[in-house]
Amino acid sequence: MTALSDKDQMKKKVGEYAATFIQNGTAIGIGTGSTAYWMIMALGAKVREGFQITAVPTSRATVELAQAQGIPLATLNDVDRLALTIDGADEVDPAFQLIKGGGGAHLQEKMVAAASDRMIVIADEQKLVNRLGKFPLPIEVIPFGWKQVQRRVAALGCPSSEIRQRDGKPWITDHGNYILDAHFGAIADAPALGHALHEIPGVVEHGLFIGLATEVLVGYADGTVKELRK
Numbered sequence: 762m763t764a765l766s767d768k769d770q771m772k773k774k775v776g777e778y779a780a781t782f783i784q785n786g787t788a789i790g791i792g793t794g795s796t797a798y799w800m801i802m803a804l805g806a807k808v809r810e811g812f813q814i815t816a817v818p819t820s821r822a823t824v825e826l827a828q829a830q831g832i833p834l835a836t837l838n839d840v841d842r843l844a845l846t847i848d849g850a851d852e853v854d855p856a857f858q859l860i861k862g863g864g865g866a867h868l869q870e871k872m873v874a875a876a877s878d879r880m881i882v883i884a885d886e887q888k889l890v891n892r893l894g895k896f897p898l899p900i901e902v903i904p905f906g907w908k909q910v911q912r913r914v915a916a917l918g919c920p921s922s923e924i925r926q927r928d929g930k931p932w933i934t935d936h937g938n939y940i941l942d943a944h945f946g947a948i949a950d951a952p953a954l955g956h957a958l959h960e961i962p963g964v965v966e967h968g969l970f971i972g973l974a975t976e977v978l979v980g981y982a983d984g985t986v987k988e989l990r991k
């Protein structure tokens with residue numbers, strides 16, 4: 762097995778640490794991405810030791826990973842509320858506002874987080890920012906007429922944006938849509954931008970997570986994990 766990079770070590774540490782917050786007998790949301798991966802692997806080990814858990818996955822990729830780990834799954838419609846969701850992020854600011862969707866899963870991730878009493882964000886230290894916006898903001902859009910959405914996004918102060926591509930074709934989300942990656946630069950007022958984006962016809966969901974994260978766990982290069990305070 763190849764050795765993990767320093768960055769992957771940070772992700773592994775924080776993902777595994779987060780799994781210790783999961784309580785036996787609860788229903789939880791499980792995130793998507795390379796940091797959530799380690800939390801799901803650790804959860805799989807707990808399940809094999811007899812832990813009783815129901816997990817609502819946030820993407821097809823997470824369904825596959827969790828199934829391979831033998832983690833019992835449910836859909837969001839099967840549950841009333843979730844005790845906890847654990848998920849990664851692309852950027853985290855000091856007010857626990859987030860940019861998510863680097864893997865294009867933010868639509869389901871936001872629905873699952875919103876149905877959860879707590880959202881624990883797991884990130885390596887490189888994700889911490891003073892102001893959101895260096896990471897391009899992922900916006901899930903209906904393929905029909907997406908250029909109209911792009912014009913409206915530009916009018917909100919976004920100088921450039923592009924449809925996410927794979928192999929020269931638009932990348933398609935789990936829900937059959939496109940992702941518009943919007944390069945806003947430093948975002949002065951994330952809640953206001955989030956509201957404005959929701960006013961654009963054709964926007965399905967954007968990657969700004971405001972008021973959802975309750976706790977942030979950060980993995981550092983020295984091997985430590987710290988819980989941030991707002």
Ligand SMILES: O=C[C@H](O)[C@H](O)[C@H](O)COP(=O)(O)O
Nearest residue numbers: 794795796862863864865866
């Ligand atoms: O769509 C993907 C999700 O929002 C991920 O949680 C986010 O992109 C962070 O992923 P990673 O842990 O791989 O950096």
